[in-house]
Amino acid sequence: MGEKFSQPQQAPERVVELIAARLKRHRSWDWGLALLPLAAALLYVPIFLHAAGFIGLESALLASAAVLAATLLLLVAVAAKSRPARARVARLIDSKVGGKERFLTLATSDPARLPPSLRDRLRAQASGLVQRLNVKVHFPYRVKRSFWLSLAAGIAFLVLFHLFFELYLRAGGRAEALAELAQGLAQDSRLAGFASRLEALLRKLEDPNLKPEEKQSLIEQMRQQIGEEKASQQDRSTKESLERAERALEGLERGSENKGQGEGGGGIGTNLKQDGAGEGKQSKGDGEGRGERAALAQKEKQDGNPMKPSKGEEKEPRQAGKGAGESQKQEPNTRRESEGAERGEMAGKGGKTREGEVPSGPEPERFKRPGEQGDKGLRGAGYVTVELPDEGGGFLKSGRGEGKKAPRRNLSVSNAPLPPATAAGGAQETQHVPLEYRGLIR
Amino acid sequence: MEPERFREIFLRLEAELKKVIVGHEDTIRKVLIAFFAGGHVLLEGVPGLGKTLLVKSLSQALGLSFKRIQFTPDLMPSDIIGTQVLAESNGRREFQFKRGPIFAHTVLADEINRATPKTQSAVLEAMEERQVTVMGETYPLESQFMVLATQNPIELEGTYPLPEAQLDRFFFKLLVHSPRPEELVEILNRTTGTETQEVGQVIEGEREKTIDQMKRLLREVIIAPPLEDYVVRLVHASHPPVQAEPSSQRPARAAFVREVKEYIRFGSSPRGAQAIILGAKGNALVEGRVHVSYDDIEAVIYPALRHRLILNFQAEADNVNPDQIIAALIRDVPKD
Numbered sequence: 001m002g003e004k005f006s007q008p009q010q011a012p013e014r015v016v017e018l019i020a021a022r023l024k025r026h027r028s029w030d031w032g033l034a035l036l037p038l039a040a041a042l043l044y045v046p047i048f049l050h051a052a053g054f055i056g057l058e059s060a061l062l063a064s065a066a067v068l069a070a071t072l073l074l075l076v077a078v079a080a081k082s083r084p085a086r087a088r089v090a091r092l093i094d095s096k097v098g099g100k101e102r103f104l105t106l107a108t109s110d111p112a113r114l115p116p117s118l119r120d121r122l123r124a125q126a127s128g129l130v131q132r133l134n135v136k137v138h139f140p141y142r143v144k145r146s147f148w149l150s151l152a153a154g155i156a157f158l159v160l161f162h163l164f165f166e167l168y169l170r171a172g173g174r175a176e177a178l179a180e181l182a183q184g185l186a187q188d189s190r191l192a193g194f195a196s197r198l199e200a201l202l203r204k205l206e207d208p209n210l211k212p213e214e215k216q217s218l219i220e221q222m223r224q225q226i227g228e229e230k231a232s233q234q235d236r237s238t239k240e241s242l243e244r245a246e247r248a249l250e251g252l253e254r255g256s257e258n259k260g261q262g263e264g265g266g267g268i269g270t271n272l273k274q275d276g277a278g279e280g281k282q283s284k285g286d287g288e289g290r291g292e293r294a295a296l297a298q299k300e301k302q303d304g305n306p307m308k309p310s311k312g313e314e315k316e317p318r319q320a321g322k323g324a325g326e327s328q329k330q331e332p333n334t335r336r337e338s339e340g341a342e343r344g345e346m347a348g349k350g351g352k353t354r355e356g357e358v359p360s361g362p363e364p365e366r367f368k369r370p371g372e373q374g375d376k377g378l379r380g381a382g383y384v385t386v387e388l389p390d391e392g393g394g395f396l397k398s399g400r401g402e403g404k405k406a407p408r409r410n411l412s413v414s415n416a417p418l419p420p421a422t423a424a425g426g427a428q429e430t431q432h433v434p435l436e437y438r439g440l441i442r
Numbered sequence: 443m444e445p446e447r448f449r450e451i452f453l454r455l456e457a458e459l460k461k462v463i464v465g466h467e468d469t470i471r472k473v474l475i476a477f478f479a480g481g482h483v484l485l486e487g488v489p490g491l492g493k494t495l496l497v498k499s500l501s502q503a504l505g506l507s508f509k510r511i512q513f514t515p516d517l518m519p520s521d522i523i524g525t526q527v528l529a530e531s532n533g534r535r536e537f538q539f540k541r542g543p544i545f546a547h548t549v550l551a552d553e554i555n556r557a558t559p560k561t562q563s564a565v566l567e568a569m570e571e572r573q574v575t576v577m578g579e580t581y582p583l584e585s586q587f588m589v590l591a592t593q594n595p596i597e598l599e600g601t602y603p604l605p606e607a608q609l610d611r612f613f614f615k616l617l618v619h620s621p622r623p624e625e626l627v628e629i630l631n632r633t634t635g636t637e638t639q640e641v642g643q644v645i646e647g648e649r650e651k652t653i654d655q656m657k658r659l660l661r662e663v664i665i666a667p668p669l670e671d672y673v674v675r676l677v678h679a680s681h682p683p684v685q686a687e688p689s690s691q692r693p694a695r696a697a698f699v700r701e702v703k704e705y706i707r708f709g710s711s712p713r714g715a716q717a718i719i720l721g722a723k724g725n726a727l728v729e730g731r732v733h734v735s736y737d738d739i740e741a742v743i744y745p746a747l748r749h750r751l752i753l754n755f756q757a758e759a760d761n762v763n764p765d766q767i768i769a770a771l772i773r774d775v776p777k778d
Contacts, residue, residue, distance in 0.1 A: 101734070102731075104666050105665075105666040109666055115662045118664055118733075122733055
């Protein structure tokens with residue numbers, strides 16, 4: 001259809017048909033544009049899940065095809081039904097060209113029942129009006145509000161999706177997905193070994209004492225192994241499974257990095273708080289306790305004794321404040337708990353501690369100098385006997401409270417000074433304590 | 443007949459009538475439309491507004507016979523219809539029918555509400571049947587028969603208001619309003635000087651045949667089904683029982699008009715819809731179209747329905763008139 005009906009003799013009934021077809025196309029466009037953002041948002045989900053390693057390529061393709069097919073079916077159904085009524089179109093044309101219901105009459109009347117002379121006259125009058133009709137001016141296509149609403153809905157959907165996805169990941173969703181994948185891979189005899197290595201990695205990653213950089217190095221190693229495994233495999237489905245595992249590990253690595261960054265941020269926050277007095281002023285009671293503690297830690301640092309509180313040392317104030325705590329928490333958590341414990345302690349004292357006040361009670365053991373005898377006699381001890389816990393012997397997986405106490409019950413701890421190794425009855429062998437066990441030494 | 447010829451005759455008739463009638467353009471047009479639609483007209487207005495002159499001038503312009511009947515309480519049906527009289531011819535005495543004034547092309551029934559219901563019904567029966575029966579013998583009326591009745595809205599003492607069933611037989615009810623100041627000046631100029639205007643005969647030659655052709659053409663005018671549907675919905679919406687029904691039980695596409703529910707006792711009869719469509723067709727031809735538009739319907743709906751809507755006591759108490767109800771109908775009934 002051109003911009004203008006160039007032929008004045010164009011039959012008005014035909015014009016009505018053409019405009020009806022145009023309006024139908026407009027309607028289809030409206031629906032298409034209204035569905036597009038939503039369909040795109042829905043398409044994004046399987047693609048994203050595939051990229052993140054949660055679903056396979058086939059599942060992603062299937063889901064995408066389903067979304068596309070549903071959208072197309074809906075469009076076709078709507079397009080089939082959306083043909084506007086002739087009367088409505090004719091009325092619209094009449095209103096645009098001042099037709100005084102000429103087009104409406106011609107479009108809706110049965111020609112056989114009309115007196116021929118009057119019908120011809122009416123058609124001639126309507127044909128004359130057709131020239132006034134400029135399709136692009138009178139029936140332009142404009143993007144409807146439905147599109148913008150749909151766009152907003154699509155964006156909102158994606159934002160919510162990512163929000164919930166992030167929450168799911170934080171709740172261990174990615175590791176779960178990886179575990180499921182490992183189980184799936186274990187079904188394949190060729191990948192059984194790889195699956196067991198993956199499961200072992202996951203078990204290791206669950207260790208809360210593992211530092212982020214250590215986790216990353218483990219994951220990196222596993223990814224290298226996957227790369228090698230992939231290169232050696234020929235089967236497409238196996239390769240795909242390995243790719244999924246690789247992507248999932250990549251996501252896990254990213255998550256670990258983010259977590260590390262988050263912790264780093266926390267560290268920065270803590271360092272700022274270590275300035276001490278300022279913060280103490282700002283938040284009475286709780287803040288003072290923290291500021292003082294930070295100041296003490298700073299002092300300890302200056303003395304060359306890094307502020308890495310041992311679990312035993314940490315436990316005492318916590319028990320005093322809360323009566324319970326988790327020894328297996330990571331450092332920031334421990335710090336928070338410690339703060340919380342102190343807060344509890346402060347609260348117990350009525351929260352009246354002011355700036356410059358020194359907490360009453362006995363001095364904590366960790367502040368004793370070498371040679372000074374504490375309650376447990378740790379300070380100044382030349383040697384300690386260490387019995388290492390069995391590997392994974394219920395220690396790592398122990399629950400709250402149990403995690404602190406169960407291993408300690410099993411450890412034989414001596415707090416009496418031992419004779420040197422060279423002396424008779426001295427320790428027969430020495431062993432370097434791995435980093436991760438340092439916290440267990442009493 | 444060509445629509446142009448219809449329009450030409452119509453406009454010439456209008457022009458002739460305007461020579462003697464100052465103002466009342468709408469009344470003149472509606473009277474002519476009613477004439478070509480084959481209907482009768484009830485004119486309501488105070489005395490001295492030119493109602494009688496209008497009817498007389500119309501018959502002159504059309505070249506048709508004209509009779510006037512002044513309705514009074516003692517007027518008998520035979521005074522209008524005619525009666526059998528004993529007459530002698532060729533030495534024999536026999537009853538002959540003496541035709542009354544109803545046997546004319548245009549009949550002015552002046553102050554029709556002053557006659558008794560018996561006399562009124564005799565006239566109204568003739569209007570509907572277009573024939574009269576006396577002593578078992580039927581006499582057809584003129585083919586171009588038209589009654590223009592007038593009634594005075596004041597001085598209602600000693601009058602017999604027309605029953606609803608008889609009002610329904612009038613195609614249009616036209617309200618003749620007092621002239622505006624400038625129109626009154628023109629009336630004075632025309633009637634108090636020496637010059638007098640004469641109404642010329644518009645239709646030359648075979649008048650009745652031409653009028654018949656014009657009447658046929660009017661009925662041939664095209665009306666689209668959606669417009670017919672609109673008229674039907676308008677008339678249907680004027681019925682209070684429809685409005686009283688819960689919306690779930692109301693017929694599909696029936697509009698709710700609050701004024702109808704509150705003020706109407708009886709809605710329009712099917713004759714109302716017929717009058718709207720025929721009147722709209724006439725209006726379309728006069729406007730130079732061969733099809734009806736919504737504007738035509740709105741132009742004739744007031745005279746077509748105002749005497750067919752019977753108001754209740756509440757409407758009288760609230761000083762509501764039928765034209766307000768019709769305006770509400772146009773407002774609330776959707777066109778599509």
